[in-house]
Amino acid sequence: MLMFTLRRLGAGVVLLIAITALTYTLLFFSSSSIARNILGEQATQDQIALKEAELGLDQPLPVRFFAWAQAAVRGDFGRSWFNGESVTDALVNRTPVTLTLMLVSIVLVAIVATALGVLAAVRRGWVDRVVQVGAVVGDAIPGFVLAIILVAVFAVQLAIFPAVSTIQPGAGAAAWIGSLTLPVIAIVLNYVTSSAQQIRSAVIKQLEQDYVRTLRSRGIGEGEIVLKHVLRSAAPAGLTVLSLQFIGLLGGVVILERVFAIPGLGALAVGATVRGDIPIVMGVVILTVLIVIVVNLLVDLANGALNPKVRLS
Amino acid sequence: MTDVIRTPTLTTRVPRGQVRRFLRNPLAVISLAVLGVIVALAALAPVIAPFDPNFADIGHTLADPGGANLLGTDSAGRDVFTRLLYGAQLTLLSALLCAVVAIGLGLPAGLIAGFYGGPFDSASSWVTNLIISLPGIIVLLSVRAALGPSVWISMVAFGILLSPGYFRLTRTAVQAVRNELYVDAARVVGLSDARIIARHILSVVRAPLIIQTALIFGVAIAVQSGLQFLGLGDPSEASWGEMLGDGFQNIYIQPLLMLWPVLAIGLTIGSLVLLGNAIRDALEDKRVVSAPRTRAARTVVEPAAEEIPDAADVLLQVSNLSVGYPSADGGHTPVVRGVSLTIREGEVLGLVGESGSGKSQTAFSILGLLPSSARILSGTIFFRGDALVRGGIRDAALMKGLRGRRIAYIPQEPMSNLDPAFKIGAQLTRPMVKLLGLSKKQARAQAHALLASVGIPDPDRVLGSYPHEISGGMAQRVLIAGALSCDPDLIIADEPTTALDVTVQGEVLDVLRSMQERTGVAVLLVTHNMGVIADIADRVAVMRQGEIVETGTVDQILAAPAHPYTQALLGSMLVGREPLTPLGIGPVDAPEPVLNRADRALALAVADSDREEPLSDAAETALREEI
Numbered sequence: 001m002l003m004f005t006l007r008r009l010g011a012g013v014v015l016l017i018a019i020t021a022l023t024y025t026l027l028f029f030s031s032s033s034i035a036r037n038i039l040g041e042q043a044t045q046d047q048i049a050l051k052e053a054e055l056g057l058d059q060p061l062p063v064r065f066f067a068w069a070q071a072a073v074r075g076d077f078g079r080s081w082f083n084g085e086s087v088t089d090a091l092v093n094r095t096p097v098t099l100t101l102m103l104v105s106i107v108l109v110a111i112v113a114t115a116l117g118v119l120a121a122v123r124r125g126w127v128d129r130v131v132q133v134g135a136v137v138g139d140a141i142p143g144f145v146l147a148i149i150l151v152a153v154f155a156v157q158l159a160i161f162p163a164v165s166t167i168q169p170g171a172g173a174a175a176w177i178g179s180l181t182l183p184v185i186a187i188v189l190n191y192v193t194s195s196a197q198q199i200r201s202a203v204i205k206q207l208e209q210d211y212v213r214t215l216r217s218r219g220i221g222e223g224e225i226v227l228k229h230v231l232r233s234a235a236p237a238g239l240t241v242l243s244l245q246f247i248g249l250l251g252g253v254v255i256l257e258r259v260f261a262i263p264g265l266g267a268l269a270v271g272a273t274v275r276g277d278i279p280i281v282m283g284v285v286i287l288t289v290l291i292v293i294v295v296n297l298l299v300d301l302a303n304g305a306l307n308p309k310v311r312l313s
Numbered sequence: 314m315t316d317v318i319r320t321p322t323l324t325t326r327v328p329r330g331q332v333r334r335f336l337r338n339p340l341a342v343i344s345l346a347v348l349g350v351i352v353a354l355a356a357l358a359p360v361i362a363p364f365d366p367n368f369a370d371i372g373h374t375l376a377d378p379g380g381a382n383l384l385g386t387d388s389a390g391r392d393v394f395t396r397l398l399y400g401a402q403l404t405l406l407s408a409l410l411c412a413v414v415a416i417g418l419g420l421p422a423g424l425i426a427g428f429y430g431g432p433f434d435s436a437s438s439w440v441t442n443l444i445i446s447l448p449g450i451i452v453l454l455s456v457r458a459a460l461g462p463s464v465w466i467s468m469v470a471f472g473i474l475l476s477p478g479y480f481r482l483t484r485t486a487v488q489a490v491r492n493e494l495y496v497d498a499a500r501v502v503g504l505s506d507a508r509i510i511a512r513h514i515l516s517v518v519r520a521p522l523i524i525q526t527a528l529i530f531g532v533a534i535a536v537q538s539g540l541q542f543l544g545l546g547d548p549s550e551a552s553w554g555e556m557l558g559d560g561f562q563n564i565y566i567q568p569l570l571m572l573w574p575v576l577a578i579g580l581t582i583g584s585l586v587l588l589g590n591a592i593r594d595a596l597e598d599k600r601v602v603s604a605p606r607t608r609a610a611r612t613v614v615e616p617a618a619e620e621i622p623d624a625a626d627v628l629l630q631v632s633n634l635s636v637g638y639p640s641a642d643g644g645h646t647p648v649v650r651g652v653s654l655t656i657r658e659g660e661v662l663g664l665v666g667e668s669g670s671g672k673s674q675t676a677f678s679i680l681g682l683l684p685s686s687a688r689i690l691s692g693t694i695f696f697r698g699d700a701l702v703r704g705g706i707r708d709a710a711l712m713k714g715l716r717g718r719r720i721a722y723i724p725q726e727p728m729s730n731l732d733p734a735f736k737i738g739a740q741l742t743r744p745m746v747k748l749l750g751l752s753k754k755q756a757r758a759q760a761h762a763l764l765a766s767v768g769i770p771d772p773d774r775v776l777g778s779y780p781h782e783i784s785g786g787m788a789q790r791v792l793i794a795g796a797l798s799c800d801p802d803l804i805i806a807d808e809p810t811t812a813l814d815v816t817v818q819g820e821v822l823d824v825l826r827s828m829q830e831r832t833g834v835a836v837l838l839v840t841h842n843m844g845v846i847a848d849i850a851d852r853v854a855v856m857r858q859g860e861i862v863e864t865g866t867v868d869q870i871l872a873a874p875a876h877p878y879t880q881a882l883l884g885s886m887l888v889g890r891e892p893l894t895p896l897g898i899g900p901v902d903a904p905e906p907v908l909n910r911a912d913r914a915l916a917l918a919v920a921d922s923d924r925e926e927p928l929s930d931a932a933e934t935a936l937r938e939e940i
Contacts, residue, residue, distance in 0.1 A: 015443060026459040136590060139528070140583035142535035144542060145575055148561060152571060156564055210729040213682050217724075218744040218795060219717025232734050251450025255539045259561070269451065270543050273458040281458050288451045308734060308779040 008300055012293035016286070020072075021065065023285050027278045028061050034276050038081055055081060072286070078279040080272075087283040090268060095287065098253055098264035101180055105187035106246050112192050114231075114238065117199025121207065122226055131200055134193030144255040147186035151259060154182060183260045187252065191245050195238075202237035206230040236303040243299040250288050334595045341591030344584035351581055355401035362395040366551040377569070384573055387559050396551035397573055403552050404534055404581070407468040411533040412526050414472025419479025420522070424510055426480070427487025434484075441477040449474050453540060462547045464537055471536055475529055482525055486518040520596050527589035531582040538578055553577050627695075628803055628835050629656040629679065634692030634702070636674050636683065645688060649674045650859040652692070654837075656803065661829060661836040663850030663867070665843060665882065671859040672839045676805045678702070679837070680722055681712030696720065696803070718748050721796035723825075725808040727788035731780035737791055738776035741798060748799050763794040766831075767824050786817035793824060797832065807839045822848055843883055847871055855879045 035051040036043060043051075052058050056067065071078065077087035120128040141149075154160045206212065207230055215225050254266030265284060272280035335341050354361065363381065370390035378385045384393040426434040449471070456470040490496055490513060499509050534553075540546055541554025542561070553574045560571030631654040637645030649671040656662045666672045677683045679694055681701065694702040696719070701712050716722075724730040732740060741763070742756035751759065757776070764772035767790040775783055775791065783791070789809065796804050809825060810818040826849045829836055838850055846853055846867065853870045855863040855878065863876040874880045 018443065019447070023455050026455060029459060136586060139531070140586040141579055142538065142582065144539050145535075145557070145578055148557065148571065149575065151561075152564060152568060156568065210724060210726060211732045214722065214724050214730040214792070214795075215732070216682055217680055217716055217722035219713070219748050219799070220744065221747075229732050229734070233732070247448055250448040251453075254450045254454070255543060258543055269454050270545065273454045273545065276458055278458070281455060285451060285455060288448050292448060306734065308781070 004304065005297070005301065008297050009293075012297065015293065016289050019289050020069070020282070020286060023282065024065050024068065025061065027281060028064070034081065034278070037276060068282070077283045077286070080277050080280050082275055082277050087279050090280060091265070091283050091287055094263065094265045094268045097180075097262060098257070098266060101183055101187075101256075101262065101264065102246065102249050102253060104180065105184050105191070106242060106249065108184065108188050109191045109195055109245065110238075110242050112188065113195035113199055113242075116192070116196035117238070118203055118226065118231065120196065120200040121203035122222075128200070131193055131196045135197040138190060138193045141190070143186065143190040143252050144259055146190050147183065147256055147259045150182055150186050150189075179260070179262070183256055183262065186256065186259075187249065190252075191249070195241050195245060198241040199234065199238045202234035203230055205237075206233045209233075232306060235306050239299050239302055243295050246295055247292055250291060331595045335591060338591045338594065340587050341595070344587040344591065347580055347584040348588065351401055351577075351584075352405065354398055355405050358395075358398035358402050362392075362398045364392040364395040366396050366399040367391065367549070368395075377567075385567070385569060387556065387570060388563055389559075391551075393556070393570065393573055396556055397553070397577060399551040400553040400556060400574070401577065401581075403464060403550055404537065407464045407537060408530050408533040410465060411468040411472040411475065411537075412529050414469050415475040415529060416479055416522070416526065418473060419476035419481075420483050420518075422476075423480040423483025424487055424514065427484040428491060428506065428510060428514070437480065438484075441480050444474060445477050447474065449536065450539070453536070454545070457540070457545050462545060464541070464547055464550070464552065467540060468533060468537060471533060475532070478525060478529065479522065482521055483518050486521065487514050490514050490517050520592070524589045524592050524596075527585045527592065531585040531589075534578065534582055534585075538574075626658045627655055628658045628660075628697060629654070629837070630693075630695040631655070631675070631679065632693045632695075634675065634678055634694065635690040635705075636671070636678055637688055637690045638686055639688075645690060647690060648687075648859050649678070652856070652859070652861050654854055654861070656835050656837055658802070659833045659835055660852065661838060661850045663846035663853045664837060664839045664856060665841065665846050665853055666856035667841050667882070669858075670856040672856045673807055675856070676807050676837060676839050680716060680720060680805055681707060681709060682716075682722075717744050717801075718799050719801055720803045720805065721799070721801035723789075723792055723796045723804060723806040723809045726812045727785050727792055728780060730792055731788060733780050735779075736776070737778055737780065737783070741776070741791065741795055744795070745798050759798065760794070763798055764791070767791075767794045767797075767828065768820070769794075784817075785813055786821060789813060789817075789821050790824060793821075793828060797828060797834075800832075801834060803835045803837065805837045805839070808841070809838070810845060811840070811842070825849060841882075843871070843885075855882065 035048045035055065035057060039047055039051055049058075056064050059067070068078065075088070077091075079086050080090065116127065116131055120131040203226075207226075212225060212230065215229060216222075253264065254269060256262070257264045257266035258270065265287070268280060269284040271277070272284065363383070368391060370386065372390065373382075373386055374388055374390040376382055376386040376390075378393075382392050382394065384397065387393055387396070422437050426437045452474060453467050453470060456467055460466045487510075493513075496509060496513055499513060504512070537546075538552070538554035538557065541552045542558045544555075544558060546552050546555050548555070557571060557574040557578070560567070560574060563570055631652060634649055634652045635647050636649035637647040640646040652671070652675050654662065654664070654675070664672045664675065674683065674687065677687075678689060679696075679701070683689070689702055689705050689707060691705040692702060693700060693704065696715060699708075699711060699715075701708055701715070731737065738757065738760060741760040742751075742753060745751045745756040745759055746753060749756075760776060761772045764775055769775050769787060769790055775787060780788060789812075793809070796806075806825065810821050813821060822845060825836075828834075829849065836849075838845070840846060850867050852866050853864070854861050855870070855876060857878045863870065863874070863879050870879060871883065874883055
């Protein structure tokens with residue numbers, strides 16, 4: 001178990017290094033006009049040269065990367081090139097609201113999708129049809145378009161929810177609830193049916209297993225079979241789907257945060273991307289890759305706990 | 314944005330008729346038509362569009378539809394209709410680029426990795442896993458920061474991100490096909506690898522690739538619109554996402570502005586998704602074979618009513634049982650036809666026949682555990698005078714009450730019949746706690762005794778083990794113990810030794826025999842193996858193609874099989890035993906000699922070591938066709 005965790009962490013570190021290096025190299029080629037962007041059009045050639053030297057832009061790529069990586073390993077990700085805010089501060093301020101939005105949504109998706117998926121698999125009938133049709137509709141409408149439609153209907157036309165969030169960076173959780181309701185609904189609606197469909201397939205697959213018939217032959221009730229045995233064996237498939245959804249959501253919230261004007265990680269990333277604020281972009285990339293690694297590790301550990309065969313190897 | 318792309322299931326080669334089936338699906342035709350119109354409008358944009366896409370009339374912004382501006386103007390006074398048309402052009406072409414990149418990378422890599430395996434396979438699988446674990450939008454943001462706002466660049470990058478989908482699809486398909494006989498045959502004939510790939514393998518992956526591409530087109534459109542909506546697109550080009558962003562900015566002033574791009578994006582992606590589903594349905598032939606509600610169309614064969622000498626000790630009485638599965642014409646194809654069986658208290662009845670003869674379906678009917686698509690078409694099943702099935706209608710509640718408690722079941726395949734996630738102790742004790750009302754501790758002690766009684770030397774270790782930690786023979790003993798645990802009156806054993814190693818089969822058979830002798834439980838023993846029957850059965854019923862062809866005591870049937878099929882079954886015990894003919898046992902096609910008891914014992918000894926399932930005609934034909 002410990003070895004397994006360590007091996008996965010090792011693989012995660014390799015992934016992190018590979019992606020960091022790749023992104024840094026990509027961004028290196030775009031940074032040629034950064035100094036002029038920062039200083040403005042009227043800056044003189046000398047001023048630009050001075051700024052480039054200050055940011056280290058005059059150094060060759062390997063030198064810059066290792067300087068950056070050395071600092072990063074110590075926890076210093078540098079400062080924004082544009083407003084001087086430390087990257088760590090920017091991330092710490094912006095991450096909670098984004099993670100809250102994602103976690104609340106994915107937990108709701110998990111609960112609703114499991115209920116729908118199991119019902120659809122066991123009862124078939126109308127629940128099954130809703131899940132099937134819903135999955136197609138969910139595929140057909142991009143999440144942010146759905147979010148825009150929700151804003152247009154519920155915030156603008158009916159004025160039930162605030163159209164834009166009133167969250168300030170660093171504000172407390174209480175301020176979030178009203179503002180996060182509509183975004184959470186948008187995410188859940190967008191993700192729930194396709195998860196439900198995957199869970200449905202996994203449950204149906206388990207229901208067809210021989211051991212289910214044998215359990216029935218032993219006089220075990222249908223409810224106990226589904227909730228105790230089938231759900232447990234179907235859980236790894238469900239967890240995998242949800243983890244993929246969660247990773248997809250890391251990208252999804254970037255656009256959703258714009259739609260709902262939530263000052264989270266996505267908004268930070270978009271702003272930095274437009275300006276070419278490379279330290280911030282690097283910070284966001286590292287944070288998202290870390291989240292991906294942690295989520296995948298947690299799912300692997302959970303699957304290991306659910307499946308005794310995996311646990312041993 | 315939903316980055317979970319469901320990989321279409323693989324289907325085998327495309328027979329004809331699927332195009333027709335596809336075109337009969339109204340959703341398919343509608344989505345094709347919608348896509349056709351969108352493509353035509355995009356292609357003809359320069360001809361149809363009344364304005365230049367970037368012509369801005371500053372004095373005429375956010376205009377309502379009408380006049381020269383069919384759909385109004387945007388916040389910069391540009392014509393919405395014109396920009397919608399040019400946006401379609403950009404969207405479709407760049408999505409095409411994305412798909413081409415994804416296919417261009419994923420398909421060849423998948424072909425090579427699947428066909429040759431080896432280091433390339435490992436390396437490309439590693440890269441694939443790396444790409445899949447990236448959050449797509451974040452990568453695209455970095456690419457945008459590095460390489461600028463061009464939609465073409467971001468779609469190339471996105472194509473790379475999507476290529477693992479094609480890689481996995483192709484690799485799996487190729488691996489599945491690579492070892493097929495027809496590919497081997499092609500290789501023997503001397504076709505080059507390239508020819509084999511082109512002819513045999515691409516034809517297999519073609520259909521799933523088309524489905525995948527339809528979905529990926531949709532995802533590409535969604536993602537690029539998202540980026541443009543964020544203002545990360547190229548401002549010099551008209552795009553749907555940028556229009557959506559503009560409309561969203563002005564949602565309070567001109568809500569209509571948002572409607573058009575939403576419609577364009579929704580219709581295009583929706584049509585693509587429906588198209589992909591329609592192709593998949595056409596390939597999978599997803600016509601739901603609905604079970605007819607009436608049981609009018611019964612194929613009932615009048616049974617030869619079996620003689621029951623002493624009705625008083627009858628435990629189970631099956632009469633005229635027919636079981637069917639839904640067929641394409643809306644009726645049922647019977648797999649069990651007019652079967653009648655009687656089992657007396659403490660008796661072992663062997664139900665023998667080859668695979669597909671309907672013997673297992675008969676057994677599951679008695680347990681009430683037929684697959685959900687199966688239907689009892691007619692007949693009655695009485696257990697100790699209670700009707701489990703009467704007039705073809707099951708009493709599900711009664712069956713449920715008997716299962717485990719009065720009628721128990723020993724399955725064929727030991728490993729797949731234990732839940733891999735639970736320890737054996739938990740699986741054995743649960744029915745005793747539930748049905749007999751024992752405490753957990755009592756049940757545990759009982760399970761311990763049961764395991765010892767079926768010849769397990771170390772019950773404590775087995776009770777604390779997961780199914781994968783014990784051998785198949787042990788697992789089968791556990792299942793026998795499980796069947797015995799609630800002291801049933803009847804055990805239905807479905808090929809209880811077939812899946813085991815030859816050396817273990819004899820041991821498990823011994824366990825079954827001694828268990829039966831000790832407890833006096835009645836057994837319905839389903840098997841294809843006459844040797845097993847001879848070993849422990851009192852009476853035999855021979856089944857063929859869903860019907861009972863012969864019934865009698867073991868001595869009668871083995872000594873003087875009346876039905877040719879029974880003779881053939883007895884003969885099949887000796888298939889491949891040519892060297893033994895000098896001992897006096899004739900080959901298969903020779904007329905079956907009437908054996909005396911000593912000869913019979915010899916034949917059975919031989920049969921005991923020949924428990925391989927004989928090939929049915931159908932299986933043999935199928936094999937030949939494959940070759």
